[in-house]
Amino acid sequence: MEKQVQYLEEAVIRFAGDSGDGMQLVGTLFSNTSGSIGNDVNTFPDYPSEIRAPEGTLYGVSAYQIQFGQKRINTPGNKIDLLVAMNASSLKVNLPHVKKGALIIVNSAGFDEKNLRLAKYQKNPLEDNSLSDYQVVPLNISGLVKEELKDSQISPKYVDRTKNIFALGMTYWLYDRPLHHTEKWLEGKFGKKADILASNKRVLKAGWEFANTSEIFKTQFKIKHSDMKPGYYRNITGNHAVAIGLVIAAHKANMPLFLGSYPITPATEILHFISGYKEYKVKHLQAEDEIAGVCSAIGASYGGFFAATTTSGPGLSLKVEAIGLAVILELPLVIVDVQRGGPSTGLPTKPEQSDLFMAMYGRHGEAPLPIVAATSASDCFDMTIEAGRLAIKYMTPVILLTDGYLAQGTNPWKIPNLDELPDIHPTFVTNPEGFAPYKRDPQTLARLWAIPGTQGLEHRIGGLEKEDITGLVTQDPANHQKMVDIRAKKIENIVNDIPLAVVEGEQHGDLLILGWGGTYGAIKDAFDKLRSDGKKVSYCHLKHLNPFPKNLEQILKSFKRILIPELNMGHLRTIIRSTYLIDSIGLNKVQGLPLNAYEVEDKVNELLKVKE
């Protein structure tokens, strides 16, 4: 039959199924293929926190959402254009996210009596007309793969496990993607198992052919490639980007890397990656607790290593005393906090931005430190390098804030040329002449760094207040004031070493949206939409939260109203108010979900109706 072709700017698809259905895999393969043909891509894995949730249940549904397109794609998208649902529960859980009129491919074999009961459907939704708002395509995918592989030697159980690959093949036809990137991946994965490799390749091709020849699918969608800059790319999660970023930052500082960490969701993958980097001579300790994680890193830092610790909210709570020690020892340390919903155990797998106050104020005594935040999964790489640069240059602990959404999601990362990244210069001293442990670089105020093994520079440091320059223990009142002032000044001075904030849209006017960290994509989408609708609104997004960029006050004073969307109850808003005496309007969401572009759009539209 003659197929129609429809050109799209972008599309949102979601693979959903049982935890064991391989949805994360096909989602990843689809996004890598899309990236390889020059689309921009943004993904969001949505999987249960249970390790092996019972089969077929509502809480065992695992999904992977991908937005891909010709233009810059900032988020995994909101409403879904194509849902692939492998069983009844995955349809039920994901249906609220599907656009009216969208295509839904369901594996009808996953809608038997047991599956319907587990999904708590009274009647089969494929038969009761309840899905009439959608184009539902029920296919017995289990039956189709069985038919395709009927002469194969592999076990029936394995045959059924290829149904995700069949579904992937169909989506490749639907969105006009080539098979070779996935075929190459299969060869790498199953190269030594000829049967399995051949079966998967056949099923992938069969899925594609089925969609191509079947009369069910009348339209093929095409998306032109984006104008991506030439170079190598890969899809990367935020946690992976942090891990690679730590290795590269240490390399740029010409220092060995040490990670002290304790497993915690959603930060653990950083530890997983780093623990496999022995070939890069990376050392790590999976410590006995969060405190030992940070303390071992402080010990390694004292020994001259580029040291880091990675954690999430509850772990940051446990580390704060040691971070205060690093502040007074004036030792460099990168602390990565992958924020999740709190307080307490809260929502371990869900994103929030509610650790900003703790990063800013969560230590006893006067203990300021630099805070930076990443805006996307791939930006986690850049901000890890930035955190390392500030830590080493200014001899200070630095907190990098990411979140569960950036940590697990992916977007294409343009792999950098290492020569283009800034060099990092530690302040090691080896000359005993005139050495004192708290002598400082007059420019940065960073203290001189003598590490054990350096002859003639033996000295003692510690958590007790130290005399300026000599480092001797003292409780002298004026000295304490002086040291507190110096440590504060050192951090404040960083303002001269970070980029100015950038305003998109008019540089002054009625309404400015001010965001920070991981909400960048959603706010940027909203902003672009509002601008294309002719709305007068400007946008500024912060990656440096302490100190703030030098021009931030002037920017804020150039607008009558400021809207601050954040995934907390107003942390940045409060800090802005206390820093600049400037009030703002909050858009505060704490639902364990990422910010949505439409939420920002709605709020801006509501504000624009009431002219200041």
Place this chain on the structure above:
Amino acid sequence: MSTVVDEITHRQHVGTVDYTPKDFKAPIDVRWCAGCGGYSILAQVQRIMPGLGIPKEKIVFISGIGCSSRFPYYMDVYGVHSLHGRAIAIASGLKIARPELSLWIATGDGDCMSIGGNHFIHACRRNVNLNVIMFNNGVYSLTKGQYSPTSQQGQITKSSPLGVLDDPFNPASLALGSGASLVARGYDGDPKNLQYLFERAAQHNGFSFVEVYANCVIYNDGAFDLFTRKETRNEHSILLEHGKPLIFGDNKDKGIKLDGFKPTIVSIADGKYSVNDLLVHDEQDSTLAFILANMTYNPEMPRPMGVFQAIERKTYEQKVEDQIAYYSGKPGAGKLENLLIDEDSWEIK
């Protein structure tokens, strides 16, 4: 790539390593109370340091919080006075990073066994080569006299005016049970033995735990008198020496004999038993070490002093080095471009 740290790590000491104890004294006043057991521990450490033949710049003392933890300030080597309970955690990171350094920890019974208990047991099991000197005075002194995890039941302190209810830790048993490879005990009033124990700790390639009974003259004076004073110590303590039978008493007329797993006191003066019937100490016998350590709070038995156990086991930091050497030594290993560009990468031309 050779880093500055690599260079410093491998740098040779300029000149001879020919120190006297005085070279290890930092130019500041020691601020412990007159009569504090800490003075003896400090003096013995300073005395044995020259004999170790380790350049001063390769020695680091790390401490937590408490009276004992002022120790690094008094040693003219590298030092960190850190957080309450965290010295071992910090030292573990430093030792893994820089295995060539000689790492010492000065800690107390509260710092090590209470707030730092978790780090202590895990460093024991990992066998990080740290030399831990625990000043056991049976009380929190710097906070002015509360009971500690080694205070005895019924002990009167500021926070137990009616007597301590807790059972105490037996530090040697805790260390052995956690897998420490060298476990020893001494006391402040026996400088010779302390020097010997500190030397043993220094020479031992693995986690060394030396518990030192350190008298606190202010808050728990005389707590260990029975085992440390001239008049009573021969009858109430016993020195463990590798390969030697366990003999004690004013007249060296008593010994320890094993009755099954139960140590019993026998006389070797009345003709019934001879030296040949006595238990012979073996530092490499971990079962024996447990039995001897468990004599600690048995009021009928003499308090054991000396080395309970010294077993060689590969250190954690060596295993890290081995793993790195293996994986970084493979052909084509360590290329950063392979870290950056993987099989899922693509090129846009």
